[in-house]
Amino acid sequence: MINPVPPAAVFIIGALFIPFIKGKFKSACMLLIPVIGFLNLISIPEGYHWVVGFLDYELVFGRMDRLSLVFGYIFHIISFIAILYALHVKDDVQHVAGLVYAGSALGVIFAGDLFSFFVFWEMLTVASIFLIWARRTKAAQGAGFRYLLVHAVGGLCLLAGIVLHVNQTGSIEFGFLGLNGPASYFIFFGFGLNCAWPFLHMWLSDAYPEATITGTIFLSAFTTKCAVYALARAFPGTEALIWIGAAMAGFPIFYAVIENDLRRVLAYSLINQVGFMVVGIGIGTHMAINGAVAHAFNDILFKALLFMSMGAVMYRTGKINGTALGGLYRTMPLTCIFCMVGAASISAFPLFSGFVSKSMVMDAAAHGHMKIVWFILLFASAGVFHHAGIKIPFFAFFSHDSGMRPKEAPIHMLLAMGIAAFLCIFIGSFPGPLYSILPYPVEYAPYTIPHVVGQTQLLFFSALAFTLLMLAGIYPAEQRCINIDADWFYRKGSRLFYFIMDKSMNSLNKLSDRIFVGGLAGFLCHISKRGPEILTLGVLAPLWVVTGAKGKELEDRIKTARAALHTHTSPIGISAAVATVFLVVVFLLR
Amino acid sequence: MKKKGEPDKEYLFDKPRNVKILFISFYSSLFILLGLEFFVHKHPYFPWEEWPEFYAVYGFVACVVLVLVSKYILRPLVKRREDYYD
Known part of the structure; x- marks a missing residue:
């Protein structure tokens, strides 16, 4: 039996070998990395591992507890899916960046001290930037530089907060912090920027749609979810998060309705879904934290599935704007079905994964008698169905016939989408396994008759609104234009x-x-x-x-x-x- | 990609009949959902969840408001030409 190593090491060391492997073995080796990583992960018992003395402090590279392990599992699963999806890519930069990025995310999740946490946190930014630049367009280059600058600001804030914190407490342990004093505010802000809070979100909707087709799958999974994890670790029960999360869940859906670039629509809906998680962390009860973590788990899968389906469309047609697409169900039926599974999951249809996690956050809000927050979340639930659930599949695969008859997506892409789609349906239909790995014991039954009927009514009548507005010609036509957002402040x-x-x-x-x-x-x-x-x-x-x-x-x-x-x-x-x-x-x- | 001159195959929703079936099943499921409401015993957190057809009405109104606000308020405010930043 080989001794386990820190989970981040498997990916980061593995990444360094990839450029030297040529030929048929390359694909196998790349796919093997997350598999080995997963076997390594499940062989590590809970507790603190790899404690290293550094100056007068102790660095902890493996804090394995229930909160970090859930993120560890899903990060391995999504890495496997994303690598499978990217097998056709010949560009080693992207493979190495993707693997180092995944490794850094694992480093963040399992770091037990603020120093190693910060180092991995910055590696996330550095590795992800190459997934954007690898597109090699002028727009991607610009978006990449803006992404880098914004994250540099966030990273410096975090560093300032950590230095103040260590100075005050003398400890570099990374645990519950709570909002008290300037140090915690700096750290809070640093986390918030990676979490895409309102007005700090623009790097996401700016850069993700400019990244490479395969890079976006990695991007959608790691940065924001690491921030969700960090908030759940350091700031659970912070009331400000409830309102920040509610704003995040609410405002992006308006942008998503008028956005033409379908990957940008997904970027906005990513912010919207992270909003649900942030609300859950803000509420801070066991049920709410469970809900937030479960939703992060599910969101990684269905958001990746949606990005993959749009990526496949882009790969085959070279287009991604709603105005240019339409009618692709004819020749890309499997991609279309996978896209609809992702759409149903993000919209929280019964039997799909979003249903079993989003409702935990909603019920936690109702439990705490938070009327306004509950109404906003319900509005966001209807809205997300509207833009991600209907708009994405409708404009890409149905709507008017664009005349394009592209081939179905390549087999490895279909497999990657198939695995994600299977997991979405499996978790939605049998939530037990997911509930059993959540941080706290779950006493929640998603499938009650009033809940199923209420949610189905909400979604079907949202669909009716879409149908009627579409038939009446009121639904805003897709237009070739850009919509300015908070990035205006630094771009102009x-x-x-x-x-x-x-x-x-x-x-x-x-x-x-x-x-x-x-x-x-x-x-x-x-x-x-x-x-x-x-x-x-x-x-x-x-x-x-x-x-x-x-x-x-x-x-x-x-x-x-x-x-x-x-x-x-x-x-x-x-x-x-x-x-x-x-x-x-x-x-x-x- | 479609080759010129090749007769286009007829696909699922190219037939008006199929589209019609889709619409009919959609509308009838709406009525079934409205009807189901009266057979469900609710245990709500908030009083308004007990109102008849609360979720259906909220879902419909929310989406109409969403679209109207986006189209008539947000879009005029934020819409710019595609080369705005260039």
Whole structure:
């Protein structure tokens, strides 16, 4: 029996070997990494492992408890699916980035101290950026740079918070923090940025749709879910999170309705779903935390499934805008069915995975008598069906006939989608196994008759609204346009900043040039050249006049003195006199 | 991709009859759902969950509001040309 290693190590070390493996074995080796990782993971008992001394502190690379293990399991599952989906890709950069990214996510999840947590947290950003840049378009490059800058800000905030925290408490243990004092606010904000809170979310809707087809599957799974995990670990029961989460669940659906790029629609619905998790963490009861974690587990699967189906469409047609697609069910029936399974899961149809987890968060909110939050979540539930459940499959696979008859997705893509779709239906129909790995014991029965009927009514009548609005022509037609979002503040704001900096700094520069280079330097040069002469004659001339020198004699004396000063041959007497006068002046002024 | 001149195959929803069947089954399931309500014993958290057809009405109204707000309020505010940032 081989000793287990930290889960992150399997992926990160495995990734380094991938570029050196060629030929048929490459695919097998890549798929083997998550499998080995999973076997390694289940052989690790709960508790603290790989505790390493570092300066005066202890780094913990394996805190295995029920909260971290759930995320560990799903991260392995989704890595396998995402790698399978990406087998056709010939670009090693993407494979290595994807594996290192997954490894970093596992590092974050199992880190028991703030130092190693932070290092893995930053590796998440660095690895994910390559999945965006690998698209090699100008838009992807720009979005990647913005993504990097925004995450650098978040990372610095987190680092500031960690340094303050360690300074105050003397401990680097990563556990419950709670909102108390500046250190925790910095950390809270750092987590929030990766979690895509409102106004901090724009990196997500900006960059994810610009990433490569296969990279987006990795992206949709890790960054936000690591932040959800971190919040569940450090800030459960923080009331602010309830409202932040409610806002996250609410506002993106409006954007999703008018968005044309279907992968961007999914990016907005990703924020919307993470909102449910954040609300659950904010409520903080056992049921709510269970709900949040279960929903994270399910969301990783159905969101990946939706992104995969849209990716397959994009792979075959080269298009992703709703205006350009339509009618693809004819030749891509399996992709269409998988997409609809994902759509049903995210919409929380009974027997699909969203149903058994989203309702836990809703019921936890109702349990706490949070009327407004409950109404917002119910609105978001209807809304997500509207944009992710109907709009995505409808505009891609049905709607008007775009005339395109692409081939069905390649077999490895179909397999990846098939596994995800199977898991969505399996978890939705038999939630027991999922409930058994949640952090707290579950006393919740999703399948009660009123719940099933109520939810089905909600969804069917949302569908009716869609149908009637569509038939009446009121439904906003897809348009070729972009919708500005909070990233406007730095995309346009940066230009304003540039303009202001240009005007203020450059004019300051010019002014300084005029004063210091043009004016002051010449003046000082003149003074230092003529200074001694002026000073000496200023003292001596009156003296000569008093002693009776006049006319030509005075002029001669001045001329002689001037020439002596110019050639530095002034008589010692004069130098001594000037020095004495200078000393007297200094003495008097002192 | 479709080749020119190739006669297009007729697919599932190319036949109006199939579309009609889809619509009829959809509308009839709506009525069944409305009817089911009266046979269900509810145990609600909030009083309004007991109102008849609460979820159906809420789902419908929510989506209509969602679409109208998005179309008539949000889109005019945020819509820009595709090259806006270039």
